[in-house]
Amino acid sequence: xxxxxSCSAAKARGQTRSRASGTPPAAPPAPGASRARRSASQAGGxxxxxxxxxxxxxxxxxxxxxxQEAGPGQAPPELPLLPLPTSASPAASLPDLxxxxxxxxxxxxxxxxxxxxxxxxxxxxxxYQGLVKHTGGCHCGAVRFEVWASADLHIFDCNCxxxxxxxxxxxIVPASRFKLLKGAESITTYTFNTHKAQHTFCKRCGVxxxxxxxxxxGGFGIAPHCLDEGTVRSVVVEEFNGTDWEKxxxxxxxxxxxxxx
Numbered sequence: 001x002x003x004x005x006s007c008s009a010a011k012a013r014g015q016t017r018s019r020a021s022g023t024p025p026a027a028p029p030a031p032g033a034s035r036a037r038r039s040a041s042q043a044g045g046x047x048x049x050x051x052x053x054x055x056x057x058x059x060x061x062x063x064x065x066x067x068q069e070a071g072p073g074q075a076p077p078e079l080p081l082l083p084l085p086t087s088a089s090p091a092a093s094l095p096d097l098x099x100x101x102x103x104x105x106x107x108x109x110x111x112x113x114x115x116x117x118x119x120x121x122x123x124x125x126x127x128y129q130g131l132v133k134h135t136g137g138c139h140c141g142a143v144r145f146e147v148w149a150s151a152d153l154h155i156f157d158c159n160c161x162x163x164x165x166x167x168x169x170x171x172i173v174p175a176s177r178f179k180l181l182k183g184a185e186s187i188t189t190y191t192f193n194t195h196k197a198q199h200t201f202c203k204r205c206g207v208x209x210x211x212x213x214x215x216x217x218g219g220f221g222i223a224p225h226c227l228d229e230g231t232v233r234s235v236v237v238e239e240f241n242g243t244d245w246e247k248x249x250x251x252x253x254x255x256x257x258x259x260x261x
Contacts, residue, residue, distance in 0.1 A: 155237045
């Protein structure tokens, strides 16, 4: 009797609360419905568990570092293309060098070079094997250049009309071994007769530190007296009969090829 009264009191209280809040009271479940629902959930749980059961232990899902960087609910940013190494690139951005990576990093640190500087040094050493890098320029310093050539220079002393007047002694190198470091805007050119020779000189001080000779239009004639000190070991001077230029060129065996690689 006490249990029946308590249940009736609880129902009365629930109906009173539902009327107060404006929510209609829930209809009582049909007899046997809860029992049918319970048996269906048990059956579905067993079949779902059997379907979900993996053959092996599932691995924990790992997200990429980029996905971890993104905030909750945000799409991970796209991976950018890796740039080619530049002079400012750290060693970490180098391509895979395999077993040579440690040697490369040690070489850079020892020589105090950037990636580009180290590559240039190695390429120059291989490409210009047996040559040295000479530097030079005009008198006022507006024009500066570097040139790869032998430490033992072969100098031509030409006696043509212009070379005689300006004492144009020079050695010849291919254009690929010459690099103008500065002063392109300070250079002017004088030509005459066939206009094949390009007599270039500094506008300010008038010094011709290099020019393009008629004998080798694909190269440069470098004035040895305009080189900086310390790289020339020896000098051999050969006189060239520029007053009879065509005949001298036919008789000379090597001068035509001096601007070739």
